[in-house]
């Protein structure tokens with residue numbers, strides 16, 4: 379059944395994108411794209427507009443707008459919090475130590491970052507001192523994220539860390555309580571996972587440890603990907 383909310387998704391050249399989002403919505407998603415993103419004609423246009431964006435104060439200290447990395451055709455999207463120092467300098471998300479760990483975790487289940495994933499963040503500009511983006515900053519940047527989801531049309535979305543969960547699913551529960559669970563989000567199946575930077579601070583691989591739990595989660599993700 380097509381959700382009424384989908385009708386609110388308006389993209390200028392978007393009839394095709396809307397249909398594709400609907401196709402992926404086998405079980406009716408509770409939260410679909412409800413934001414008007416008609417100002418973006420496609421993913422390249424979204425990136426181009428983001429690259430000069432001054433819609434929030436984060437534009438003042440940024441070196442680069444960090445839009446995304448990976449394959450826009452990928453079935454798996456990974457959404458993190460925001461760029462850190464290395465990302466801000468290089469212009470790509472998840473390229474620092476945490477990013478390298480993420481690459482390793484993905485590779486352990488034969489998921490290739492460049493080929494099989496599309497990676498982006500809640501905010502595209504680095505918050506000073508890597509602080510958590512404010513509600514206002516996340517809201518100002520949300521049209522870009524919504525457009526990314528609409529144009530990439532992922533089947534699976536991984537929400538890395540509590541900030542990504544909070545500003546998408548609007549859940550404030552600790553990540554340890556909701557990681558590994560599946561939620562409907564924007565026509566995709568979304569799973570909260572630990573942020574890789576949290577795993578860097580928790581070295582143990584004992585059963586029940588964050589790294590061990592991440593391993594269980596990523597195996598689930600792989601199974602779902604294979605079954606698509």
Ligand code: SF4
Pocket residue numbers: 428431432433434435436437443501502503515518519
């Ligand atoms: S964080 Fe997002 S909304 Fe804020 S200036 Fe950067 S691109 Fe624009």
